[in-house]
Amino acid sequence: MNSKSTDARLKRDLRRLFRSMDFVSRHPALKRDTAEARRLAEIYQQLALAWEFLALQCKHRGGWRKLRDGESACKVCGTIRGVKEQCLLLPREGKKTIGRRALPNSKRTFPNRKAATMVNDTIDFHGAKLNVEVLNPHRSNSRWFRKHDWTIAADRLVRLEEGGIGVRFDSHLVTVELRKHKRGEMPPYSHFVSELPRKLLKNFPVMLQFDKRRRFTGLVIFKPDRKAK
Numbered sequence: 001m002n003s004k005s006t007d008a009r010l011k012r013d014l015r016r017l018f019r020s021m022d023f024v025s026r027h028p029a030l031k032r033d034t035a036e037a038r039r040l041a042e043i044y045q046q047l048a049l050a051w052e053f054l055a056l057q058c059k060h061r062g063g064w065r066k067l068r069d070g071e072s073a074c075k076v077c078g079t080i081r082g083v084k085e086q087c088l089l090l091p092r093e094g095k096k097t098i099g100r101r102a103l104p105n106s107k108r109t110f111p112n113r114k115a116a117t118m119v120n121d122t123i124d125f126h127g128a129k130l131n132v133e134v135l136n137p138h139r140s141n142s143r144w145f146r147k148h149d150w151t152i153a154a155d156r157l158v159r160l161e162e163g164g165i166g167v168r169f170d171s172h173l174v175t176v177e178l179r180k181h182k183r184g185e186m187p188p189y190s191h192f193v194s195e196l197p198r199k200l201l202k203n204f205p206v207m208l209q210f211d212k213r214r215r216f217t218g219l220v221i222f223k224p225d226r227k228a229k
């Protein structure tokens, strides 16, 4: 369906809905506390729900109308400008887009991690878990660090978890975790490949990839054998 006909249909549906809402809200039965009034109030709630659903489909491209209290409302769906919508509407077919690629946007150091957080959002997508966290510079929350007045740098963190394997992207590293580090356990050793003896390297099913000019292009890790869960 092209977007023009979608817009027209949406406009028509909303107009109809607003007429129904007006009709219900002005019904004379509402003046008394009767079973009928309660039924009408119930219907009004249902219509409001339908309004919310239709408004999610609106791209708010039809312009804004000034309200008396200085706010503006979308001319098509009546959504107040700048109000955060509680739900998202995603198409079943095709590519789904949620948000934009946010990057840290402040030089200022925020007092704590929460205040510095621009985005922290997680989606479970067909069994793969994805989390994006974008942080401005902030003071460390940990008491030890705070005593020493440590500042945590701005960062964009992306974590993906699939089948027990985690991949984490930050400003400087791509980290792959095949085996979760448990609390209280000793943290894993870290070494550059060139530092390790051949004998030890044989334990690691990793292939480094590079091109003709010997530029590093990536790596392949063979998944460890896992008993099916």
Ligand SMILES: [Zn+2]
Residues within 6 Å of the ligand: 055, 058, 059, 060, 061, 074, 075, 076, 077, 078, 079
């Ligand atoms: Zn709208």
